[in-house]
Amino acid sequence: MKTNVISLLVAGTIACASQQANAFSQETHKRIVIDAVNYMQQNPSSTEYAKLSAWASQLNLSVAQLANLLGQAAYDVDDFEDTFFCGAITGSCVQAPIWGAAESIVKYTSYWHFQNHTQGPDQHGNDFGGYNYQKLTVWGDIDNLAATWLKGDYLDDGRGGETGWFGSDSSKYNSYGITEANYRIDGHSHYNMYDDFEEMPFQPIDHLGQYWYQKFIESKNPQILGFVFHTTDLLQPHHTWVTSALNHSGWESWVKDYYDKEQLNDFSKVTQALEYYSALDANQQDIRPILTQGGALSYSQGGIVLNSKDHYDRVNTGQVVIPHAIAMVVHLLNHAVVQL
Incomplete structure (x- = not known):
């Protein structure tokens, strides 16, 4: 499939520009995805980077352009106009x-x-609700x-x-x-x-990820795959403890501001984090198990940033959850490119 950068409207969902966010900041979502691609580029022998690079070529994109496209799509999910x-x-x-x-x-x-x-389980029959x-x-x-x-x-x-x-x-x-x-x-x-x-018992974010992943399998559209990567919200502790309050916005702004200053994307920590996840079976298309693993990790870390604004408490949490978010995207990318 050869195409240029793709912009599409799916199932009536419209993304529009906004500088506000209510999950990891939109900029952070984008950085996590770009860092995942960069990690694969620096570790081609332990990732599916060769297949990712070949896909970029088929799309008439450089790897960096593909990373930006995927990251922008992850950013855009907060702007969907699909819920009234x-x-x-x-x-x-x-x-x-x-x-x-x-x-x-x-x-x-x-x-x-x-x-x-x-x-525990919710009214819909999900193991974890939203x-x-x-x-x-x-x-x-x-x-x-x-x-x-x-x-x-x-x-x-x-x-x-x-x-x-x-x-x-x-x-x-x-x-x-x-x-x-x-x-x-x-x-x-x-x-x-x-x-x-x-x-209202809202459906959980792993279902959002699974829905868009299945649409990617059907279409092979990189923008749709990027939507899946918004599920790194699962590494934001407020999204697994579940609250819109308790320093929610302040923590997310802090992550954006200190992402580079505190080296939250340290690739040595990403390598360690990759071992935490069970790699997805290439013959299976249900990605929810690995998403839930990410949620369990952030839940185990979450009490601190819900209750403390201390810089070093935030550093300690950020240096765990951001590498795990990047690692989760690497696993998802590894799985996605072998489906092409």
């Missing part, structure tokens, strides 16, 4: 709260970016603000029948019939799960 909540009374459907930018809740799509390691305000074991002001602001608000179901008072409804996007359905993998849902925000 509608007012319980007004029926007005929006993709973000008006106060969101100030509190790092820029788009509601971010609620699909969690994997709850503090709870964000669910009713099931949080740690939470703070932003979680409470969202649940209060959105109390009774419902997930946009297109023309599915849910409305505000007197039948009012300004549906913008069938988030239940498209987004939730896409991420409903090997599980079950019914719409009543999503008619009150404060009780």
